[in-house]
Amino acid sequence: MSKQELPVLDLAAACCTPMTREPLGEADAAELSRMFKALSDPVRLRLLSLIASHEGGEACVCDLTGPFDVSQPTISHHLKVLREAGLVGSERRGTWVYYWVLPVALNRLSTLLQAPVSTATRT
Amino acid sequence: MSKQELPVLDLAAACCTPMTREPLGEADAAELSRMFKALSDPVRLRLLSLIASHEGGEACVCDLTGPFDVSQPTISHHLKVLREAGLVGSERRGTWVYYWVLPVALNRLSTLLQAPVSTATRT
Numbered sequence: 001m002s003k004q005e006l007p008v009l010d011l012a013a014a015c016c017t018p019m020t021r022e023p024l025g026e027a028d029a030a031e032l033s034r035m036f037k038a039l040s041d042p043v044r045l046r047l048l049s050l051i052a053s054h055e056g057g058e059a060c061v062c063d064l065t066g067p068f069d070v071s072q073p074t075i076s077h078h079l080k081v082l083r084e085a086g087l088v089g090s091e092r093r094g095t096w097v098y099y100w101v102l103p104v105a106l107n108r109l110s111t112l113l114q115a116p117v118s119t120a121t122r123t
Numbered sequence: 124m125s126k127q128e129l130p131v132l133d134l135a136a137a138c139c140t141p142m143t144r145e146p147l148g149e150a151d152a153a154e155l156s157r158m159f160k161a162l163s164d165p166v167r168l169r170l171l172s173l174i175a176s177h178e179g180g181e182a183c184v185c186d187l188t189g190p191f192d193v194s195q196p197t198i199s200h201h202l203k204v205l206r207e208a209g210l211v212g213s214e215r216r217g218t219w220v221y222y223w224v225l226p227v228a229l230n231r232l233s234t235l236l237q238a239p240v241s242t243a244t245r246t
Contacts, residue, residue, distance in 0.1 A: 019171065023176050030165045032165075037160075037163035040162075044156075045147060045152045052143045109232075110237050115227070
């Protein structure tokens with residue numbers, strides 16, 4: 001997939017509502033909880049952050065194994081979970097598979113969790 | 124706890140960094156993955172959204188059992204998980220326990236997941 005440098009969309013407004021505004025319905029909660037489950041493992045969370053922060057916005061699987069003290073098959077499993085949760089996209093190019101984060105999915109979660117304004121002084 | 128209506132702090136800037144800016148360290152990933160694990164259950168996610176969206180920013184446990192087809196002890200267990208993950212605060216007042224979301228925690232997760240700008244056209 002070629003990377004497009006187009007104007008940034010207002011993804012947050014387009015995709016979702018903060019939970020401070022209205023309670024989640026059952027279907028949304030089921031879908032979103034699956035995405036959060038993918039983030040509930042520390043290795044997966046670090047993998048996602050490595051992909052998200054990688055130069056150019058995508059990372060080769062060859063960039064993602066070094067920092068971890070787990071086997072290559074374990075890394076591959078975690079990447080599959082992230083992909084199946086809709087948090088990353090991937091594409092094989094030659095020898096390697098490349099991964100990038102899917103911003104609409106991340107923004108949906110980010111917007112959902114925006115904190116309430118009127119209780120912002122509570123910690 | 125009395126509710127304070129003070130100016131909103133720039134919580135996002137104060138608490139955390141988007142994962143698009145830098146990869147997570149091991150300690151942060153471990154802590155954050157525990158918070159995401161608390162969000163990985165659909166009933167807990169709906170409970171959190173009911174608390175977050177409740178009038179006045181807090182909800183009595185008596186407001187939180189009606190919408191669910193699960194037992195009161197199960198609701199209490201889920202609320203305990205949310206509290207132990209640092210996502211909600213609670214206080215007993217007379218007969219009932221009241222819950223409110225902890226905005227610094229929510230904002231930390233929300234900011235972490237802010238989507239990358241340069242890949243915003245990817246879905």
